[in-house]
Amino acid sequence: MFDSTIINMLLEGIRDTLYMTLASTLLGYLFGLPMGILLTVTDRDGIKPNAPVYKALDVVINMVRSVPFLILLILLIPFTRFLVGKSYGSTATIVPLVVAAAPYIARMVESSLKEVDPGVIEAARSMGASNFDIIFKVMLVEARTSLIIGATISIGTILGYSAMAGTVGGGGLGDIAVRYGYHRWQTDIMLVTVALLIILFQIFQTIGMKIASNLDKRK
Amino acid sequence: MSEIEVKHLTKTFEQKGIVVEALKDINLNIEAGDIYGIIGMSGAGKSTLVRCLNYLEKPTDGQVIIAGQDLGALSEKELRKQRSDIAMIFQHFNLLMQKNVLDNVCFPLLIQKVNKKEAKERARELLQIVGLSEKEKAYPAQLSGGQKQRVAIARALASNPKILLCDEATSALDPQTTASILDLLKQINKDLGITIVIITHQMAVIREICNRVAIIEHGVLVENGLVEDIFNHPKSQAARELILRDLPELGENVNTPELPERIQTDRKLRIVFSENSAFEPVIANMILKFNTPVNILRADTKNVGGYAKGEMILGLPDDRHLQVDIETYLKEKGLEIEEVTGDV
Known part of the structure; x- marks a missing residue:
């Protein structure tokens, strides 16, 4: 149906999409996880309430999240160029992806950690646990199922964003879909890329939920 | 210390x-x-x-x-x-x-x-x-x-x-x-x-x-x-209420709505058994002696700190003289008694 150049291009598209999605998720967690923890800890009923820190984080996260991803992508071009040296291609796309993903991930982490039973945290405190112990030995452990479900949802969202970045030359499957499907009216290639994106999404979702349910000991 | x-x-x-x-x-x-x-x-x-x-x-x-x-x-x-x-x-x-x-x-x-x-x-x-x-x-x-x-x-x-x-x-x-x-x-x-x-x-x-x-x-x-x-x-008053709320069965709540009403019609006595009298059939003897039934509204005996302890709440007959006689009898037997009023 397709010649080998197109197949190769699609394979590279898959590779680039996986690269952007996984790298952005990883880096997103590098920033988002501490932010989520900080939000939970400094909230009014957290283990170390701190209104100024909470409010500042809250506002910054809301600001970034309220900018549509496509606009963020364009707004960040100078910053991306400064960091990566160019503003197109998959490595460059990782920069805005991380900026968009980190606050999203922070909210995911926050909501997971807030599900942890306050009674268990109190029990840990009564045993002489420090706040550090409570975060790393109680909250992150007790919330692990929910955290992994959150990561699964985040990875799906980032996959979608990475495809969106294709409109401005971001590389990957989204880029192919836009260039061939939109600019050249090659609907068949566009449909194949969409199908590939759906399959990738399904794989991430299935694996994520499987891990989460295997780790859940509450049943 | x-x-x-x-x-x-x-x-x-x-x-x-x-x-x-x-x-x-x-x-x-x-x-x-x-x-x-x-x-x-x-x-x-x-x-x-x-x-x-x-x-x-x-x-x-x-x-x-x-x-x-x-x-x-x-x-x-x-x-x-x-x-x-x-x-x-x-x-x-x-x-x-x-x-x-x-x-x-x-x-x-x-x-x-x-x-x-x-x-x-x-x-x-x-x-x-x-x-x-x-x-x-x-x-x-x-x-x-x-x-x-x-x-x-x-x-x-x-x-x-x-x-x-x-x-x-x-x-x-x-x-x-x-x-x-x-x-x-x-x-x-x-x-x-x-x-x-x-x-x-x-x-x-x-x-x-x-x-x-x-x-x-x-x-x-x-x-x-x-x-x-x-x-x-x-x-x-708080102690009294807590004692009265207490049922023989551990863990059950006493507040059945019809209970206060029933009790209010009677004159009620709370009797506390000491270690000596818990296993004496005092109430049975009393009923035989006065030849009149009393209403046992609540009863409970327990092992407290190694001693047999217990309490009972009795609804007494209407006859005023009989009430006095019963109280005297119970006191003679060495029991602690107190009248229980109103809102049990």
């Missing part, structure tokens, strides 16, 4: 600008080896009080002194260390749901940087004590309420505490399970010499296990002393 000394303890909360006084000038002494009950209706402040004993709540005013050490004078770090001497168990057990039984019991030891192997050994010993050795690989979700509380007790004992605080530890359990958990606490108190403080709203729990009791009402300590004394001669 008392194990736990509470001096002029006051705790206020501020909620939306309104200041609530949860505890007002509480003074208590709990001796080493006591099983000390703190009882009160819900909202009386007893849970706040017990959390002040390990400084999970910082008192607004006053002191908590554990074995001579004023907790208020400790730094955060010293306080955390001190807390390993003061273990706590909870109404809802508060186990780590994602960790198995053995890891739950190991948890406080790992916090205290005991190495894993030692912690596991110690945890297995403790599971033996609470009778759950064969469940070490199970997860809390697979256990019954009673078993979960046993795991929580094992976990509390892991750090060799001197004091065990129990916050409504049996309130979520059925009567049989409650009895077995109380037996376990008794055994721990006896074998390990751990001072136990029990927070409860159930007088039955106090009578079953405590030697001393304090009664808290609206944040004020209204009465405290030996369980026997308070049970036989309650001075405060």
